[in-house]
Amino acid sequence: MNDRGEVAVVRWPGHDPSTEDGLAGLLAAYHLRTEAEKGEAVTGVEALPDRYRAEISDPRTAFVDDVVLTALDGNAAVGCLVLTAPADGRSEIKRLWTDPAHRGRGVASDLLHAALAYAAAGGASTVRLSVWAWRTGAISLYERFGFTVTESWDERERLVCMQRTL
Template sequence: MTDRLEVAVVRWPGGSRVVGEGLSALLAAYHLRTEAEKGEPVADVGGLPDRYRAEIADPGTAFDGDVVLVAVQGDAAVGCVVVTFLADGQSEIKRLWTDPGFRGRGVASALLGVALAHVAESGVNIVRLSVWEWRTPAIALYERLGFTVARSWDERDRLVCMQRAV
C-alpha cells in the first residue's frame, strides 16, 4: 500500500455493488465499535439493537431521503457519512466512519467536505452532529472544520452535541 491515498466520494445509492456491500460493512463496523466503546460489546451484528441491524441490512430503506456518501479507494469502500435534513431547516451529519486501516489519510475530511458542500447548496443554515466524548480525534476534526459545542438535543450521557453555521 502506498502512503498516498486517492479517495473518491460517491453518493449512494450509486456506483457498484461493491459500494453498497461496503457501506453495509462500514455501518456494521461503526455500530459494533460504538457498542463496545459504550461498554456494551456484542459478538456480532445479530446482537445489535433492531434499528442498527436495519441500517446494516438495508441502508437504502433506513436512509431513504437522506444523502449517503461513501469514500472508495480502488474497489474498496473505506468510509461513509450520512446527511439528514431536519424539519426545522437544519441538517445533521451522522454515521461518519472510516475503516481503521485507512485512518489518518484524509478520508473523514474528504467525506465531510463533500457533505458540507452539499448542505450549503441545499440552503440549510445550520448543520449539527453528535459525537461520543471519548472520540477525541473526531471532535478535533469537527472543531477544525468550525463546529462548536452546542446545547444538547440528545439525552444520552457522554454525547457531545456540536453545530456550525453553513
Template sequence: MSAHPAVAVVRRPGHLLHERDGLPALLTAYHLSTEAEKGSPVVDAAALPERYRAEIRAPRTAFAADTVLLALDGPAGTPVGTAVVTAPREGASEIKRLWTDPAHRGRGIASALLRDALAHCADSGTGTLRLSVWHWRTSAIALYERAGFRVTEAWDPRDGLVCMEHPGVHADPRPGAAQDRAVRQRP
C-alpha cells in the first residue's frame, strides 16, 4: 500500500470563491456524471440543464450564501473534491454537490469533506444536517450511514432520491476546537 500525499480541506464562504479554486471543473464533472447515471448522458456542460450551467458559470453567485468545502491535493493545492453546505434554514443545512475526482477516490477525501461539513455545522450552531442522494449511489449511502446519517422522510419529490439526516450536530466543547477544524489534513 502506497502513502498518499496530504489533502487539505478548506472552507470558503461562497461569495468569496475565486476562479483559481477550481470549483467549475469539479461541478462540471459532478453534473455530467450524474446526468449519465440518470440515463441522460450529455456530451459537455453546454447541454446540461440551465440551473446546473449557472452553478458552473458562476459558483460565487450560485453559492453566495453557502459554504463551499474544497479538498486540495499536494503542495500545489490541486482541487480534487468539493461539497457545498447550504446556509441554515429553519435550523437545518444541507450538503450538496459532494464530489471527489474519480482519479483521487479511495483516499478518504469524501469522508474528510463529510467530517468537515459536520464540523462546520457544529461550529456555526446548525442543529441538523441533511442531504439527498440517488438510490443507485450505494457506496455514498454507506459512507453517509457510517458518518451517522439516517434515512428520513423525503423532502424532495423526485423519484429515486434517498433523503438522509444527521440526528444532531453539536459543537465540540474543547477550547479552540472550532479553529482546529478550520483546515483539516488527511495523510
C-alpha cells in the first residue's frame, strides 16, 4: 500500500471484535464528516439517520451482499470501501474513507485497486460512484483511476456521479 508495506487490504476485517469496531469507527467518521460538510452537523452517531446508524452498528448485516474492504495497519482499521454486488452488470463504490492520520500513504488508492479487481472478478462491466462536488481531492483520485463524470442517477444537489468501464 505504501513504500513500507505497513498496510494491508482485506475483504472483511476478520472476526477480531476490535478490528470490526475499527470498521464501525471508520463508517461513523465518514458519516459524521459528510453530514458536517453538508451543513447538517450532528452531535454524534445517535443523531445520524437510521440507515447510517445501521451501517455503523452492524456492518455485516448492512452490507451482507456487498464486498467490504478494510485497510489495516497491524490490527487497526485505517480505511474502508464498500463495493455493491453487481446488478445489471454494474457495481457501485460507496463509503471510501481513510482515517485522516493515514492519508497520503496510498490507502485509498489500494482500496480502489482492490475494489476494481473484485468488481471485475464478480462479473461487473461497469463501476459507478457518487461523490460530493466539494470533495475535489476524491474526484481527482477517481479521475486518475479512469472514472468520468456521467449523467446523474441521484437527484441530490452537488452530487457528482462518475463511472468507469472495466
